[in-house]
Amino acid sequence: DADVTQTPRNRITKTGKRIMLECSQTKGHDRMYWYRQDPGLGLRLIYYSFDVKDINKGEISDGYSVSRQAQAKFSLSLESAIPNQTALYFCATSSKRLWGIEQFFGPGTRLTVL
Amino acid sequence: DQQVKQNSPSLSVQEGRISILNCDYTNSMFDYFLWYKKYPAEGPTFLISISSIKDKNEDGRFTVFLNKSAKHLSLHIVPSQPGDSAVYFCAASFFSSGSARQLTFGSGTQLTVLP
Numbered sequence: 001d002a003d004v005t006q007t008p009r010n011r012i013t014k015t016g017k018r019i020m021l022e023c024s025q026t027k028g029h030d031r032m033y034w035y036r037q038d039p040g041l042g043l044r045l046i047y048y049s050f051d052v053k054d055i056n057k058g059e060i061s062d063g064y065s066v067s068r069q070a071q072a073k074f075s076l077s078l079e080s081a082i083p084n085q086t087a088l089y090f091c092a093t094s095s096k097r098l099w100g101i102e103q104f105f106g107p108g109t110r111l112t113v114l
Numbered sequence: 115d116q117q118v119k120q121n122s123p124s125l126s127v128q129e130g131r132i133s134i135l136n137c138d139y140t141n142s143m144f145d146y147f148l149w150y151k152k153y154p155a156e157g158p159t160f161l162i163s164i165s166s167i168k169d170k171n172e173d174g175r176f177t178v179f180l181n182k183s184a185k186h187l188s189l190h191i192v193p194s195q196p197g198d199s200a201v202y203f204c205a206a207s208f209f210s211s212g213s214a215r216q217l218t219f220g221s222g223t224q225l226t227v228l229p
Contacts, residue, residue, distance in 0.1 A: 004157070035219075040123070042203060042219040043158070058216075090157055101146055101207055101215055105157030 003027070004106035006091050012112045013081050021076045021109050023091030032074040033092040033103065034058075034066060036085075043090065049074055050096075081113040117141045118206050120220035128228050133191040135223050137204030140185065144206040148217070149178060149189050152201045161202070162189070194227045201225070 004025045013019050023032065031050050035043040045058030047066040055066060063085060065077045078085055088110050092103040119138045127133045137147075145166040150158035164171040164178045164187070171178050177190045191198055204220040 040221055042118075042120075042221040043217075044219070045216060048216065092157075102148065102160050102163065103217060105150075105159070107155070107157050 004091060004093055004104055006089075006106040006109050008109060009107065010110045012114065014114050015082055017081050019078045019081055019111070021089055021091075021111070023074045023076070023106055025072050025091075025093045025104075025106075027093055027095070027104060028071075029093035029095045029104070030071060031094045031096065032068065033094070034064075034074070034076045035090045035092065036060070036087040037090065037108075038087050046076065078111075078113075081111075083113045086111060086113045116221070117144075118204055118218050118220040120204055120223050122223050123221070124224040124226070126226045126228060127194050129196055130193045133189075133194045133198065133225055133227065135189040135191075135202050135204075135225065137187045137189075137220055138185060139187075139206050141206070141208070141218075142185070143208040144218075145209070146207040146215075147178070147180060147187050148205045148207070149176075150203040150205060150219075151198075152203065152222070158203055191225075194225075196227045196229050199225055199227050 007022045033048045034046040037043050044060050049055050049068045052068050067075050088108050090108050091106040094103045148163040149161040151161045152158040162173050162176050180187045201222045203222045205217040207215045
């Protein structure tokens with residue numbers, strides 16, 4: 001079944017460590033997104049990409065970087081993790097054919113920075 | 115400044131009754147609104163949407179109402195079922211030149227349907 005997958009599902013790391021979260025999709029969608037969810041704040045957009053050569057900053061990109069390795073893969077990196085980056089991270093996809101409105105989400109990665 | 119607000123963090127209703135979840139927005143440019151449902155340990159899943167040219171959209175037990183003058187939308191679930199217990203996110207979208215569409219999410223409402 002076409003899907004959005006995220007690895008790892010859970011990760012505990014220490015302050016200052018570099019960490020990468022990966023997202024893969026088999027939906028054939030051209031657009032991919034990274035969000036973080038914090039209690040009481042909903043989902044906030046970190047970065048988004050409309051194709052392999054197009055990367056854009058979202059609302060809260062500071063401290064994060066991304067790489068679109070292929071149409072199906074979009075990874076999020078924390079170059080030097082800090083405790084306030086502890087959150088639930090979601091990858092999402094959408095299709096230009098659907099006007100990019102509806103987004104399809106992965107299961108999430110729970111990241112804890114000690 | 116939150117452009118999409120869900121002021122009720124939680125809501126409890128009895129099985130079989132109506133659940134009403136509310137959402138307010140401030141940006142007049144929003145022209146498309148969506149509701150997502152999220153179960154624990156899963157990603158949000160799309161539930162229902164409405165364009166700003168409509169004031170109501172219905173899909174089975176779920177109906178979304180849009181009041182543009184009040185910048186308010188609501189999700190009605192009738193009848194509510196225990197399986198509807200989840201966090202519900204309201205999201206809004208508009209088309210911005212050069213960057214296509216993005217979604218702005220509310221903070222979510224935890225719905226609990228009591229058997």
